[in-house]
Amino acid sequence: xxxxxxxxxxxxxxxxxxxxxxxxxxxxxxxxxxxxxxxxxxxxxxxxxxxxxxxxxxxxxxxxxxxxxxxxxxxxxxxxxxxxxxxxxxxxxxxxxxxxxxxxxxxxxxxxxxxxxxxxxxxxxxxxxxxxxxxxxxxxxxxxxxxxxxxxxxxxxxxxxxxxxx
Numbered sequence: 001x002x003x004x005x006x007x008x009x010x011x012x013x014x015x016x017x018x019x020x021x022x023x024x025x026x027x028x029x030x031x032x033x034x035x036x037x038x039x040x041x042x043x044x045x046x047x048x049x050x051x052x053x054x055x056x057x058x059x060x061x062x063x064x065x066x067x068x069x070x071x072x073x074x075x076x077x078x079x080x081x082x083x084x085x086x087x088x089x090x091x092x093x094x095x096x097x098x099x100x101x102x103x104x105x106x107x108x109x110x111x112x113x114x115x116x117x118x119x120x121x122x123x124x125x126x127x128x129x130x131x132x133x134x135x136x137x138x139x140x141x142x143x144x145x146x147x148x149x150x151x152x153x154x155x156x157x158x159x160x161x162x163x164x165x166x
Contacts, residue, residue, distance in 0.1 A: 037115055039092070042088075104126070106130070145159075
C-alpha cells in the first residue's frame with residue numbers, strides 16, 4: 001500500500017501509532033475521529049469497564065468504544081464511564097475523500113454495524129475487520145457486505161472480504 005489513513009478515538013492509540021511508525025518508511029495520516037453513521041456529530045467515547053468495575057483503559061486495544069452495551073458479566077461500555085467527546089466521520093466521507101482506497105480495515109468495538117449497515121461499500125475493493133457480537137446483528141451486517149463482496153477468510157470475529165468484481 002502507498003499510504004495508510006487511520007482514524008482512532010483514543011489519543012493513547014494515536015500516540016502509540018506515531019511512536020511505532022517513527023523512523024519507518026511508511027506514509028500515513030491519523031485523525032482522532034469516531035467512525036459513525038451520522039456526519040458532523042459529537043460522539044461520546046467510553047472507557048471499557050471490566051467485571052470488577054475497573055475502567056483501566058490505557059494500553060489495550062478494545063478498552064475504549066463509542067457504543068454503549070453491557071455483557072452478562074457486568075463488563076461493557078457504560079454512560080457513566082465517558083472519557084471524551086470527538087467528531088464523527090462517516091463511511092461516505094471516507095469513500096469520497098479517499099476514492100482510491102484499496103482496503104478498509106475496521107475494528108471499532110461493536111460500532112461497525114451502525115457504521116456500515118445499509119451503506120454503499122461497493123467502491124471498496126477489500127474489507128477486513130473484527131465484527132463483534134454474535135447472532136442476528138452480525139449476520140445482518142455480513143449479509144449486507146456479501147451483496148457486493150465475497151468472504152475470502154474468516155476466523156470469527158475477524159472477516160476478510162474481496163469485492164466480487166476483482
